[in-house]
Amino acid sequence: MNKWNLIIDVAGCENCNNCVLAAKDELVGNDFPGYSAPHATQGRGVIHIERTVRGAAHMVDAAYVPKMCNHCDDAPCVKAGADGAVKKRDDGIVIIDPIKAQGRRDLVDACPYGAIVWNEPLQLPQSWFFDAHLLDTGAAAPRCVGVCPTQAMEAVKLSDDAMAQRVKAEGLRTLAPEIGTKPRVYYKNLHRSDHCFIAGSVTATVDGRVECLDGAEVALLRAGAKVAGAVTDAFGDFKFDALPRHSGSYLVRISHPDHGVTTRSASIEASSVVLDDLPLSATSA
Numbered sequence: 001m002n003k004w005n006l007i008i009d010v011a012g013c014e015n016c017n018n019c020v021l022a023a024k025d026e027l028v029g030n031d032f033p034g035y036s037a038p039h040a041t042q043g044r045g046v047i048h049i050e051r052t053v054r055g056a057a058h059m060v061d062a063a064y065v066p067k068m069c070n071h072c073d074d075a076p077c078v079k080a081g082a083d084g085a086v087k088k089r090d091d092g093i094v095i096i097d098p099i100k101a102q103g104r105r106d107l108v109d110a111c112p113y114g115a116i117v118w119n120e121p122l123q124l125p126q127s128w129f130f131d132a133h134l135l136d137t138g139a140a141a142p143r144c145v146g147v148c149p150t151q152a153m154e155a156v157k158l159s160d161d162a163m164a165q166r167v168k169a170e171g172l173r174t175l176a177p178e179i180g181t182k183p184r185v186y187y188k189n190l191h192r193s194d195h196c197f198i199a200g201s202v203t204a205t206v207d208g209r210v211e212c213l214d215g216a217e218v219a220l221l222r223a224g225a226k227v228a229g230a231v232t233d234a235f236g237d238f239k240f241d242a243l244p245r246h247s248g249s250y251l252v253r254i255s256h257p258d259h260g261v262t263t264r265s266a267s268i269e270a271s272s273v274v275l276d277d278l279p280l281s282a283t284s285a
């Protein structure tokens, strides 16, 4: 049977919050019997955006990661609500029953992702239920997908085998897979949030003037072996991305046929590294 999955491209998210507002617009104050009681007007919604800033000086980037219920296949909330308070549908969607879950604050703590919010006025745990009430009446996708101006979100209903092929082909990842809950929300380019980069700017002296050096070859080496290569752009900039946190020592080797060679060491611990200006000259070692 085909099941729902959500794919989010972190590189495409511009933090416009349309998806956050669409979920609020759909759910706050609206009753969908069997799916959801009206969500609260106050407090965090069931979709929220988390920001990560990397780098320093002129080489800074920000990544925005929309987060919501992951519709896990091995969900702790489903186990905690096995009396019918939480159910996993055949199409993969996890729904907190708006009547049977009444008063079940323990369900908020059961989710290791913090994806369940507590509706204080109704004394009810609530989550993003994939807009199942809309899908069940013919909608092609949840509202967050339709309102995203960059098409950073995609909802797909596929067999688990077909989804596994997309995961492999597109390098999709889930949040905290080590927890073992088997989420159905996948991310592209998640490295922009949880990995580091080494970047720098290369200059050269031309006719007595210091200029950004376009077209220098940059190699990233680890234990003497090249692991990545780049060419500086018109600003002399290069960037090696998706390096694991705490991956340790690297060597950056920069070369240009007219301006020689230089090297610089860098160490990746908890954060990205921006190398200071990297001047090349014909006499560099």
Ligand code: SF4
Pocket: 012, 013, 014, 015, 016, 017, 018, 019, 020, 049, 064, 066, 144, 147, 148, 149, 150, 151, 152, 153
């Ligand atoms: S609507 Fe799209 S671009 Fe806007 S915050 Fe959500 S995922 Fe990001």
Ligand code: SF4
Pocket: 068, 069, 070, 071, 072, 075, 076, 077, 078, 094, 110, 111, 112, 113, 114, 115, 116, 127, 181
């Ligand atoms: S993300 Fe949390 S609330 Fe959603 S299915 Fe997984 S454990 Fe349950």
